[in-house]
Amino acid sequence: MVRKFLIFILLATFSVIFINLYQDFKGQDKLNDLSTYYAENEPQELGAQNIVTSIVVTYRGFDTLGEVTILFLAASIIGFFLKIKESDKNKKRELRKTSEILETASKILVPLIFLLGVYVFANGHLTPGGGFQGGAIMASGMVLMLLANPEKDVKHSLFSGIESISGFTYVILGLLGIYFAYGFLDNRVLPLGQFGNIFSAGLIPVIYTFIGLKVGSELTNIVGNLKETQKETE
């Protein structure tokens, strides 16, 4: 009874807060100063067609490095806690046969999903999307592959290798910015090129490719770890 009363009080407090927020909300009809600066000066400064990408990778590049680090920490902690015994590792599980539909569809869809993932992060500076989204799409392709072949396991050494190499390269590319451009993670190390071309915006597509590989392999590792724990004996 007391508990239900407390929940009710909590909900009432939240509704008061949100009603206040809602009543104070006014839609802006013009950009604020910072957004105006980005919208007006970004094409000349950084040369990326998708302004969101240029903010994420260059203007706020340090935040992105932090996000990538957080994801890495999460993936490694999950890997640490879900480690299973060596004796369980090679055990065969009895599984139902994969359905014909899933098997055939995965053969057609997995290459297409990988292609879409690569497209999303290679074109991050031109169209919506980028490293995180492309990496997540590639990881979901890997999940489909795991679902279609349940007896196969994720090769952790391969994905950890890809992940650490791309993370390392990301930081090195950021450091190059200090010496050849105007600061850490600056994209003007390479020439900016023609606005709107695939080879433009300096270092942004290169950095996003490495972020995409890193995110994709981390998420695949998480799913692979969880899949391996299914083998554990009760």
Place this chain on the structure above:
Amino acid sequence: MILNIIAIFLCLAILVMAVIAVIHKKLIIAIIASGVVSLFASIIFLLLAAPDVAMTEAAIGSGLTTIIFFYVLNKIRKESNG
């Protein structure tokens, strides 16, 4: 106009699915409902002109998280049975 109607419909669907995800007794249905919440939320993000966020939400929120929940559900079910 038509976009407003779609947005209102999606918001109502999100609310219904979120309530189902919280109160349903069967965990499988709750997991699928929470995946559907993310899927509809990504469409709302697309309508609000944020395609980058919509992509992230669709790939991670409704794709990978649902699969991870299913693996975990399978595991805890095995442990509570054995």
